[in-house]
Amino acid sequence: MPARMNRQIHLVKRPETIPTEEHFKFVEVPVPSLGENEVLIHNLYLSVDPYMRGRMSDQKSYVAPFNLNEKLVGGVVGEVVESSSSRFSKGDIVTGMLGWEEYSKATEKEIRKIDPNMAPVTTALGILGLTGLTAYFGIEDICRPKEGETVVVSGAAGAVGSTAGQIAKIFGARVVGIAGSDDKVNYIQKELGFDAAINYKTTDDIQAALEEACPNGVDAYFDNVGGEISDAVLNLLNKHARIAQCGAISSYNKPDDQGPRIQTKLIKSSALIKGFVVSDYSDRFKEGASNLGKWLSEGKLTYEETIVEGFENIPEAFLGLFKGTNRGKQLVKIGEPEYGEI
Known part of the structure; x- marks a missing residue:
């Protein structure tokens, strides 16, 4: 009997600027057999995220780069279809950092x-997963907004930014979001409750637009994008402002990107800037997940997902992150459950 085959996506070339389809290769390999205490997972939803671009470069970072000619890895929700573990049974819905592939073996x-009756399973990759936790700790631990302070969020219609802005509102802040289309601006204001929003793609003078949106300056900044937008925000920092440096997507595909020097701005404002990754807070994940779940059940948090269907469309969905095609969490649906509904 021929072996059951498993489609994977490998990284075959390291991008120097914006990745393209040529950097990826579809490969077929046999579905793996199980060892002791392992499970075979039929992957249903796969998350694509901006940080993956950094792992495609062979540079030292907070996580090792992807290896060439091996499958890429990201957040996955899937269904257990075989198990040699007493902890998991066929039909269980699980999540983990697994491969860009149809079937994954995991210990x-x-x-x-995850319990599909508690919330849609996709939330495990978004607002109730690492995405939500990233927003939670960046706001709660670094930005620390007080009642009435002004918080600016860049990449505000993305999965992390949209959640960060909502959490800042829960803390009583006035929130200004920066996004890349009129649709996204309307979304974060009308649906998420941001107090003001700027479409940086149609604004001739981002500095003037920020000054108008932040007449009392900026007390905290949750930065997902870096670049010229952040240069402008830093000009408006109030005394003792806090900056959560979550990402710099505007620079990920520009290896020679340079900008103004920020040291004097930080000194003049006595501001704090802290870069972070969510794993820094792994010992507090239970706290963050508890608060996120509570706020979601109380209607204080909402979320949006952009779901592309089809395994063959994973690279396209990933590349769309750098074009701003997604609103909220970008996911790819690559399978249907075999043992039940979700």
């Missing part, structure tokens, strides 16, 4: 079970 320590 019981690499995945966790």
